[in-house]
Amino acid sequence: AIDIDKLRSATGAITIDPGYKNSGSCKSEITFLDGEEGILRYRGYAIEDLAEKANFLEVSYLLIFGELPTASQLEKFENDIRKYTLVNEEMKTILKGFPKTAHPMGVLSSLTSALTAFNPKSVNPHNEKEMYEAVCKTLGKFMVIATWTYRKRMGFPLNYYDNTKGFVDNFMNLMFKLPTEPYKVDPKVVAALDKLFILHADHEQNCSTSTVRIVGSSHAGLFASISAGVSALWGPLHGGANQAVLEMLEEIHNNGGDVAKFVLKAKDKDDPFRLMGFGHRVYKNFDPRATIIKKAADDVLNSLGVDDPLLDIAKQLEKVALEDEYFKSRNLYPNVDFYSGIIYRAMGIPVEMFTVLFAIGRLPGWIAQWKEMRVNKEPIGRPRQVYTGYTLRPFKEIKDR
Ligand code: ACO
Numbered sequence: 001a002i003d004i005d006k007l008r009s010a011t012g013a014i015t016i017d018p019g020y021k022n023s024g025s026c027k028s029e030i031t032f033l034d035g036e037e038g039i040l041r042y043r044g045y046a047i048e049d050l051a052e053k054a055n056f057l058e059v060s061y062l063l064i065f066g067e068l069p070t071a072s073q074l075e076k077f078e079n080d081i082r083k084y085t086l087v088n089e090e091m092k093t094i095l096k097g098f099p100k101t102a103h104p105m106g107v108l109s110s111l112t113s114a115l116t117a118f119n120p121k122s123v124n125p126h127n128e129k130e131m132y133e134a135v136c137k138t139l140g141k142f143m144v145i146a147t148w149t150y151r152k153r154m155g156f157p158l159n160y161y162d163n164t165k166g167f168v169d170n171f172m173n174l175m176f177k178l179p180t181e182p183y184k185v186d187p188k189v190v191a192a193l194d195k196l197f198i199l200h201a202d203h204e205q206n207c208s209t210s211t212v213r214i215v216g217s218s219h220a221g222l223f224a225s226i227s228a229g230v231s232a233l234w235g236p237l238h239g240g241a242n243q244a245v246l247e248m249l250e251e252i253h254n255n256g257g258d259v260a261k262f263v264l265k266a267k268d269k270d271d272p273f274r275l276m277g278f279g280h281r282v283y284k285n286f287d288p289r290a291t292i293i294k295k296a297a298d299d300v301l302n303s304l305g306v307d308d309p310l311l312d313i314a315k316q317l318e319k320v321a322l323e324d325e326y327f328k329s330r331n332l333y334p335n336v337d338f339y340s341g342i343i344y345r346a347m348g349i350p351v352e353m354f355t356v357l358f359a360i361g362r363l364p365g366w367i368a369q370w371k372e373m374r375v376n377k378e379p380i381g382r383p384r385q386v387y388t389g390y391t392l393r394p395f396k397e398i399k400d401r
Contacts, residue, residue: 014384021281024205026213026378030063030368031204035282040289042202043067051292056197057081057167060364063202064135064371077136078167084140085161085170088118091145095152104149104356105234111145113227123221125374134222135367142226142363143167146356147174153352168194171360176348189347192300193357196340199289200358202365206281208232208239212366213373214381222370229366230359236276239337239362242354245277246341249310252317257309259317267326275321277338279330289336297339297346306346314342 017023032041040047043062050059054068061069061077069077094114098107116123119141122134144161151158151174159174169185171193177183203209211232216225233239252262266275280287301308318334321327337358344354 014386016386019281020210025210025381026205026373027376028204028369028372029066030372031202031365033204033282035280035284038283038286038288038291040203047199047288048292051195051198054198055168056194056201056361059198059201060139060367063364063368080132080136081140081167082161082163084137085144087115087141087144087148091115091118092158095148098152100153100155102153103234104146104153104353105230105240105359107149107152108146108356108359109227109230109234111148112142112223112230115141115145116221116223119223123223124219125222131371135371138222138226138367139363143171143360144174146360147171149356150175150350150353166190168197175353186304188300188303192296192343193347195296196293196343196357197361199292199336200361200365202362202368205369206238207235208362209366209369212370213378216370216373217378217381222367225370226363226366229362233359233362234355239355239358241276241335241337242341242344242358243351245314245337246310246345246351246354248276249313249317249341252313253309257313257316259313259320262317263320263324263327266321267324275317275327275332277334278321278327279332280335283333283335284331286333287335290334290338293336293339293343294334297342300343301346304346308342308346310345311339311342314339 015023030043032044033039042050042059043066045062045068050062054062057078058069058074061067061074091111091114094111095107098110119137121130122137125131125134140161148158150156157179159177161170162173165173165185168190172185172189173183205213208229212225212229215228216222236244248262252259255261262273263275265271265273266278297311297314300306301311318338321332326332340358341351341354344357345351349357
């Protein structure tokens, strides 16, 4: 029989850290996060400053290339991204094959992976020039296919990128412009969306980013790695929480707005229900993104003249939970997803697209982390385990089982 203990000592000490709560998987220069103090910085710049003063493409450039762009670098970056916003017509055939009811995140993950087939050169960039091209291609094409997932669901014809408009304006156009009706994007919506994208742009080694890095560590290409990241983000414990929060708030509203009942349910260990949008693996005092988003929710709803009862329910829920011993003792606070859905809803974004918006925002972070991993020539990601199964068993013929 195999002596498991002997085997274990032969492989050296293996630390068990389920969920990697205390394990660092890499060294990174991209994002600094202090969960105790509620600090988030991209390349040394405070998230509060970036959300207030920069735009999404500037922040994308910062994350990916390490420095804030000059005006001419930013203009070139935007033009270069624009060049790649055309998506191969054959991709439409793939889109056509999905049922209308398919969740947009599943469609997005598949289409992102399919980009590999049509852009083989961008799969594994070998030098700086190819890397730059792959970055621009990914940023340009991903946003377009992300909006396709909605158009497909609605049965609307697909729109093309409008070269006379900015990146975030284009998102709204691609999503909502219909051939028969004039459509004008509200600049207030663009400004708010830009801010939300910035707040989501990177968050060090979270579940989807770690997925992107680990898939890329096998030298799988950029699109394949990002596609895996989209799948990881989809889950309700991660990016899918923004959809789950809104559905939860709607349920509370439809049940007469009794927030205390839902807080009680979340504390019940026999009930799998959790307060969606609450708690975070790293932030233990507050999530600085949630603070900015809560204020933005008030501002956006006021400026758009939207009166949403779900915002009041969210505020009540936050108040009741924050005063509750269960949530206090476990350091559970609203996270980035708690208020973002209310803003998306005020902008007219359908709930099943919320996580897609998160993915668009997170894309520069995924790209930056993938690039850093490849440039640093990191080894293949391959965690170990502690085996707890049988030792050697005699094989049983099928007739004897
Ligand atoms: N509602 C009720 N109880 C909760 C919640 C919640 N939202 N979150 C954590 N807890 C409880 C757990 O049951 C556990 O209790 P116990 O100590 O009695 O067993 C304790 O708090 C610690 O929770 P863990 O699950 O161990 O914490 P972990 O760091 O693994 O999980 C996570 C963090 C996944 C974010 C969790 O808080 C959660 O499920 N929140 C709801 C989903 C959500 O909002 N996700 C978005 C996160 S932000 C993002 O990814 C963009």
